[in-house]
Amino acid sequence: MGKQLIKGNEAIVKGAILAGCRYFFGYPITPASEIAEAAAFYMPLVGGTFLQAESEVASINMLYGAASGGIRAMTASSSPGISLKQEGISYCAGSELPIVIVDIMRGGPGLGNIAPEQSDYNQMVKGGGHGNYKLIVLAPNSAQEMCDLTMLAFELADKYRNPAVILADGFIGQMMEPVEFPKAVEKIPEKEWALHADADDEKKLICSIQLDPDVLEKHNLKLQEKYKKIAAEVRFEEYYCDDADLVLIGFGVVSRVLLSVVDILREKGQRIGLLRPISLWPFPSFQIAQLAQKIKHFLVVELSNGQLVDDVKLAVNGKKPVLFYNRMGGIVPSPEEIIAHIEKTVKA
Amino acid sequence: MVEKGGLEKAKVIIREDECKGCGLCIEACPVDVLFEQNVLNRMGYHPAGYKGEGCTGCGICFYQCPEPGAITVFKKGYVEEEVT
């Protein structure tokens, strides 16, 4: 297949369309706007609909309505917009609607800035809205993965009738890299629960309200059962972990920096590796726990106050030290900066 | 439910168990043939009742009543089989 040098944000839209998505509801925000712009351009060419909503609140609710019709639909935003969407996301999770949400994270809190951060980890991975729900969260670290994981997100969303999220940072969204686009999905799955505007609809109901506590508990238990099944979808990448003493953990743009760190230090003969979670939920806890048996220490690097590190600590469960290095405000540390930190804090 | 004379006379049937005793039908009936019954229904309301005579089949009570199934109005000339 042909190769194209393309922005991560644009690769998302092309991937989505190849995955059979034909509905996009969005609202502009840097650094995610190219997604809406590309959707506005391409959707009409493939028999799709692009609609710029009046807000992120409206766009997630349009998505809720459209997904009720069983088609593939998506929205995209960046951190402040995602905060606004949270109520709607909770409704989609409660109603078990398979939607795809893209979050190109920027600096916070508040209006913050537009530089890359990873401080939406908690609000996406832990469920930023109300209720006991889980989102499938995929974290690409290249333009290629922006395409591939978006396609996967649609597949997993449909497979489990659950919202799925692409969680990327400003750099992964803005960066251009070559992408090889895979073949298009020709037919999306039929959904017998979805509305079709026909006589059968009277038997269907899209809703998240259950007044009776017993019924609502049952619904919650059913969701938790589903989440257990989704755990099998865990995805991660290991790089030189086999004989490592120190394993670095990071996702998104950070994992790219960590890759450089490993390359540089391996060249100097140090036993260092990288574990990159590709799915942030389900989280590769098992793999991290296994590594904890044989390595000496972990170093988690993230662009936040320490959100991913909590999940790593839960997985390691006190067996090995979990060190932490972070930057906030939109600063991406250089490999040299991280190496200096390692040299200062990690005793071989 | 078969009632003799149905074809000549309009009538109203109130399902007492679905009536919430709001009285709106009684208030609205132009010929005053509805009344509040003394009995209590399963929900604890005094249901509306038909005095048994004089309904013109105008339908006003039906459109005042908030309960979908509480009132059925039979216009003059109705056919019994229509009742389900």
Added chain:
Amino acid sequence: MAKIIRKSDSFYPIYEHKSGAKDVTHYCPGCGHGVLHKLIAEALDDFQIRDRTILMSPVGCSVFAYYYFRVGNIQCSHGRAPAVATGIKRVFPESIVISYQGDGDLAAIGGNNIIQAANRGENITVFFVNNAIYGMTGGQMAPTTLVGQKTTTSPRGRSVANEGYPVAVSEMLATLKAPVYIERVALTDAKNTNKVRHAVRKALQIQIENKGFSLVEVLSACPSGWKMTPVQAKQWITDYMCKQFPLGVFRDTSAEIEPSPAVKNEFISHDLFKKLDIPDKPFRAVKSETPPVNYQNPRLKIAGFGGQGILLLGLGIAQAGMQMGYQVSWIPSYGPEMRGGTANCHVNLSNKRIGSPVVSQPSTLIAMNLPSLEKFECEVIPGGLIIYDSSLINRPPARKDVEVLGIPATKIADDLGNTRIANMVILGAYIARTSIIPRQVVVDTLPVFIKRKNLVPLNVKAVDKGIEYVSQ
């Protein structure tokens, strides 16, 4: 007219979703919601549209409208029914979509959603129950609560000073161009109730005919919230609500409006690569000689003013680099900071997988203005390369441990008749000095990223000037 007036088929015979008694509604005695439900259901029967109707249940006392209506049902979050309705209507343009909303739902929390749906002219029907109160949550003040009206959150009566005046939704929406039909009616006596019945039917008819947006505002009793008997409550609508909210038609263009046909999206899955501008020729890397070691696997930082084509210069290198079979990455400085200010980008070309795409220690710095040179000069690795625009930067780099190439790119571009192609002059200089990319590959890839095709020849000329300058 039917000889028997009874419960519509568009109600479920048994309310399965409801707990407790499944043959009565959950509404209070004398509640207006139930009456409006009946009028809507009757219209769905009469128009034979039940099979293709999808109803939005709001948050409010009518949150359970889906218990009753025997249609496709979606329960929405508070105030967002018009957005949800928009979503499903766009999927099924041939469906009949009803947004059923209370006054808190529609006029307070969802105020913008209804305005925007109305303004887009969504072909949906909105039934707006104005009962001047938040019924469901126990009688709090609504945007439509009357001045002086006591509620649990306006215990001394709504005061204009504190809460402002009641919101007149119909009047407000009628100022928009798109809505086809907006009427305010009241569920009071038989005559007015009949008007509600007609308004409901008319609004649905407009949607059936694909004419566009309609909204019926229904003044409706909430005996519980108002703490009145049902009979008193109806009288209160007549005596007070109708004064504040005059009944009538506020907009009706249904007679003149042209129906726009409901066209369902056709799922197009053929020729997707072509439609998505994805090259479908298999990729073949261009073979060429290896550049000198110090120029291999370059990590470039390119910086200058916004408007100098900094990002495009980086893109040109990345695009041609990809064609050479290199792994490449390009990151721009992005967002509003670009406008008028400085711009920079980071480009990597590499024989192996690229780790950090962020270039913190460039092997090549291209500086197109003085601030950029001053800022980034120190970052360049020893033995690295600095290329700078000597027509704009009057002091050469101070570093002695790097290779320096000054080129009057802007002057050269100016002589070519367009200062904006200085970036391409630099591109030519860069490839000539490093021999990392053959000229022909750059020339071949220029059209991929230069949007205005008629400018391609001029850009090629600029590249050649850069090459020529370095080769002299």
